[in-house]
Amino acid sequence: MIPGRVLFRPATRPGFVAPSLAATTYALRHRAPATARLGGQPTQLFRRCESTAGAVGSDKSGHIDAEANESILFFDNLFPLKVSSVLYWRPWETDELLKRFDSTSLSFLDPVSLVKRAIPESAPIKVTEILPRLKEGGAYVKFRYPSNMSAAEIEDEVAKSLQNKPIKPWFSPFRSIKTGLVLGRPWLEDLYRLPKSRLRVEFVPAKDSETPTELSQESLYSLFRRYGKISDITSQPPDSKVLPKFAYVDFVLVRDSIMARNCMHGFVLQEEGSKTATRLRLSFEQRVKPHHIWNWITNHPRIVIPILAAFLAAFTVAVFDPIREFFVKIHVQRSFEFTNSRLYKWLKRQTSDILAFRKHKDEDAGLHALFNHRKDLIDSIRNSLLESVDTFVVVHGPRGSGGRELVMDQVLQGRRDVLVVDCRQVVEARGEAGTIRKLANQVGYRPVFSWANNLSSMVDLAIQSTTGVKAGFSENLESQIVKILQTTAAALKDVSLAGRKKGDKDANLTDDAYLEAHPERRPVIVIDNFLHKSEEKGIIYDKISDWAAALVQSNIAHVIFLTTDTSFSKPLSKALPDRVFNQVTLGDLSPDVAKQFVVSQLEPEAESEEKEENGSAPAISEKQLRKDLQELDECIDALGGRLTDLQVLARRLKVGQSPKKAVSDIIDQSASEILRMFLLANKGAGDGDKKWSTEQAWYLIKEIASKESLRYNEVLLSNTFASSTTAGASNAEAAIESLANAELITVKSRYGRPATIRAGKPVYQAAFSRLLDDAVVKARMDLALLTELAKIEAKNIDKAETELSVLGSLPSQPYQAAGRINYLLAKLQSSQLKIMAFEKEMAGLKKVLAEES
Numbered sequence: 001m002i003p004g005r006v007l008f009r010p011a012t013r014p015g016f017v018a019p020s021l022a023a024t025t026y027a028l029r030h031r032a033p034a035t036a037r038l039g040g041q042p043t044q045l046f047r048r049c050e051s052t053a054g055a056v057g058s059d060k061s062g063h064i065d066a067e068a069n070e071s072i073l074f075f076d077n078l079f080p081l082k083v084s085s086v087l088y089w090r091p092w093e094t095d096e097l098l099k100r101f102d103s104t105s106l107s108f109l110d111p112v113s114l115v116k117r118a119i120p121e122s123a124p125i126k127v128t129e130i131l132p133r134l135k136e137g138g139a140y141v142k143f144r145y146p147s148n149m150s151a152a153e154i155e156d157e158v159a160k161s162l163q164n165k166p167i168k169p170w171f172s173p174f175r176s177i178k179t180g181l182v183l184g185r186p187w188l189e190d191l192y193r194l195p196k197s198r199l200r201v202e203f204v205p206a207k208d209s210e211t212p213t214e215l216s217q218e219s220l221y222s223l224f225r226r227y228g229k230i231s232d233i234t235s236q237p238p239d240s241k242v243l244p245k246f247a248y249v250d251f252v253l254v255r256d257s258i259m260a261r262n263c264m265h266g267f268v269l270q271e272e273g274s275k276t277a278t279r280l281r282l283s284f285e286q287r288v289k290p291h292h293i294w295n296w297i298t299n300h301p302r303i304v305i306p307i308l309a310a311f312l313a314a315f316t317v318a319v320f321d322p323i324r325e326f327f328v329k330i331h332v333q334r335s336f337e338f339t340n341s342r343l344y345k346w347l348k349r350q351t352s353d354i355l356a357f358r359k360h361k362d363e364d365a366g367l368h369a370l371f372n373h374r375k376d377l378i379d380s381i382r383n384s385l386l387e388s389v390d391t392f393v394v395v396h397g398p399r400g401s402g403g404r405e406l407v408m409d410q411v412l413q414g415r416r417d418v419l420v421v422d423c424r425q426v427v428e429a430r431g432e433a434g435t436i437r438k439l440a441n442q443v444g445y446r447p448v449f450s451w452a453n454n455l456s457s458m459v460d461l462a463i464q465s466t467t468g469v470k471a472g473f474s475e476n477l478e479s480q481i482v483k484i485l486q487t488t489a490a491a492l493k494d495v496s497l498a499g500r501k502k503g504d505k506d507a508n509l510t511d512d513a514y515l516e517a518h519p520e521r522r523p524v525i526v527i528d529n530f531l532h533k534s535e536e537k538g539i540i541y542d543k544i545s546d547w548a549a550a551l552v553q554s555n556i557a558h559v560i561f562l563t564t565d566t567s568f569s570k571p572l573s574k575a576l577p578d579r580v581f582n583q584v585t586l587g588d589l590s591p592d593v594a595k596q597f598v599v600s601q602l603e604p605e606a607e608s609e610e611k612e613e614n615g616s617a618p619a620i621s622e623k624q625l626r627k628d629l630q631e632l633d634e635c636i637d638a639l640g641g642r643l644t645d646l647q648v649l650a651r652r653l654k655v656g657q658s659p660k661k662a663v664s665d666i667i668d669q670s671a672s673e674i675l676r677m678f679l680l681a682n683k684g685a686g687d688g689d690k691k692w693s694t695e696q697a698w699y700l701i702k703e704i705a706s707k708e709s710l711r712y713n714e715v716l717l718s719n720t721f722a723s724s725t726t727a728g729a730s731n732a733e734a735a736i737e738s739l740a741n742a743e744l745i746t747v748k749s750r751y752g753r754p755a756t757i758r759a760g761k762p763v764y765q766a767a768f769s770r771l772l773d774d775a776v777v778k779a780r781m782d783l784a785l786l787t788e789l790a791k792i793e794a795k796n797i798d799k800a801e802t803e804l805s806v807l808g809s810l811p812s813q814p815y816q817a818a819g820r821i822n823y824l825l826a827k828l829q830s831s832q833l834k835i836m837a838f839e840k841e842m843a844g845l846k847k848v849l850a851e852e853s
Helices: 093-102 111-118 150-164 217-227 254-264 292-299 303-334 341-350 367-373 374-386 403-413 423-427 433-442 452-467 477-496 509-516 538-553 567-577 589-613 627-639 643-654 659-679 693-705 712-717 732-741 762-773 774-809 816-851
Strands: 034-038 042-044 070-075 126-133 138-144 178-179 198-205 232-237 246-251 278-285 393-396 416-423 524-530 558-563 583-585 745-750 754-758
Touching: 070 111, 070 150, 070 254, 111 126, 111 138, 111 150, 126 341, 138 254, 150 178, 178 254, 198 254, 217 232, 217 246, 217 254, 246 254, 246 816, 254 278, 292 303, 303 416, 303 477, 374 393, 374 403, 374 583, 403 524, 403 558, 416 423, 416 433, 423 433, 423 524, 423 538, 433 477, 433 643, 477 509, 477 538, 524 538, 538 558, 538 567, 589 627, 589 643, 627 643, 627 659, 627 762, 643 659, 659 762, 659 774, 693 712, 693 732, 693 754, 693 762, 712 732, 712 754, 732 745, 754 762, 762 774, 774 816
Parallel strands: 393 558, 393 583, 416 524, 524 558
Antiparallel strands: 034 042, 070 138, 070 178, 126 138, 198 246, 198 278, 232 246, 745 754
8 A cells, every 4th residue: 555645855856945835745545535735734635556658558558557555666867868769669578678677687788777776775675567768768667665665765765875876877977867756647658749848737627527726836836846947837827718727837957857747747636725636737848939039130120131231242242252253363364265275285386287277257368458557556556555654545446447356366466364345245235134144244253143133122122111121132233333343353453463473573562563563464454345325324334434444543454445436535534534545546448458458358268269279289369360350449449448348349259240340239238228227217216216317317418429528517507407397306416426426427526626527438428429319319308308498497487477476566666676677577588488499499309209210
């Protein structure tokens, strides 16, 4: 029989001062109600000590059967806690464990040996069953004790033995084995429920017909404090409707909560003043940790989001910028190109006498004649690259004048550190992401996440709509362009200093002084197609100009601009306001050089074909093969010296056309191009973007065809330009500049001011005359021009009539107004006579249009 009184002493743990309630005695009896005293008053207490080891217990019922004079101890810290919870363990048979317990040769690694060592030999008990709890790291030990002792005394004796002689398993060198008497009715489930430091204590009725009593925090503290340090006890809110009622007991250590759960689960007690008994049902509960940091972050987005944006920016600079600078450097130095490797150069030297590489491109043939003609310009640009003056080199010329070939094939031939930025590809890219990607490809800037800007823009919009604060994750086009160019500038400086050695004479100089003293070490930046479509993306050209100015002023690199736009001085003057541009203007070739260029393009292919057919036979030149080559003199005069037109002529001559026929076809093609682009353009499409009118273009074509050269101010004062009725073409100077950029005309300057206007290229002079020879085109365009002039005069008449009506409404005609009235009448008469002459001429033009086809 279990004794009727068991002293519940929480003070058995060292350093614990128990409250008054903790010293209360509890009466426990097996399978029968017994009395216990809480505060000196009798209460009802029930306890059943039936338990099993889950599927291996008695009768597979999940409980352990305890007979008379039997009780259960729970030993903790026998197995590794975290390892045991995940490994599969084979259920041990009770007989096998008892045999191992009784064995005298147990290993120190065997948990059964730890149990045997934990029970002192002086304890008068007999172990009848051992049930391991692997996931909880302990074991139940059922024992039989003599009738003259109580289970509590056995527990005290074992606890004192473990306190005097601690037993520490091999996996836990800092915590010894603990034991506790099982006071409740443990549920030995084998579910995957891992131990936690929090216990959920539910108050359930001891009998189905009774109502349980919710225990206070003081009572819970007295019951559970003996098993370990309690960090907190949380009672159920009073207004909670959750049943059964419960409370949370939080232990500091998980091992203590395991001991409390295995010893107190199913414990039945009746508190003082209560008429019904209460059963404690314990389970492990995952503690919800307070996320103070996360809550603060989510509650203060206006502070956190800018900090996060700054952190991401700093991370990007620290991680990606060195990588991008590396890629820019190898792009400029061409370190990974096979043609720059020593192996390729060696193979080229060894096979140069065996293999003959002949160029097949017609555009490359005969360029030596052009370069010999422009040798002074080439030398001028080369000399500017050897100077330390912080200035730009601007190579300006009409389209097709060979500026790129001049710079890349002659000036920079054999130079290694050259970076070419083609503005055409950047400007013609679609969208901001495409612009950023193209610019990055031009300078070798990678990795570039152009797609991330769209995603960050959406995140910015979402955050701004919810918090009212712009996060700043996304960057606009301007900031990203500046970032790419700044990274490129840093890489270019490293390239400039790459050849510097410690043993040099000027090794003691600073980096800036070294770069200023050695201009030949600086890389060359070639900005091609500068101001191409400048009216669409002017911000790109502004940033490139500022970047180039910074490179030149810092002596980091030489900069060469290649442009066909006549207004290049505006953005460059803004970038370098106190510097003079080193301007190189490329004009058309003289007739002698143009003829030599055409002939030089014809000779190489004829010679190569002759060599292929006759072996070593003497080559017959193109001059000897063509009897009509003498026609080139007059054809060259009509065609002019534009490089692209001369190349077209050479290609036509190669296919067998005569010079006259080839030049005539080129002129006809140019006339059709002018007619389509400037005279018969669809007025409904893009009219708002044009700054010139069809009548203005025809006026220039007609006048240049007859005079070849027009005075700039004369054109400004003409009615077609000064008083245009077309929307967007009222500004005469803007119209002339727009037509010059479209290459219909060329504006020649004198002393920095515009002086004369000529055809856009020499072949256009002949094309203008060809258009005037077409009666239908001339009549149609003259009709449109006269119609606009008539509108201008009609507008002048309306103004005069309006002013005359105002003067006529005066009560008396003052003599001072007589002069003004006579002036208006004379102007009205002059305009009317002009309209009559225009209409008479227009009638003849309409007759031509009606008769001609």
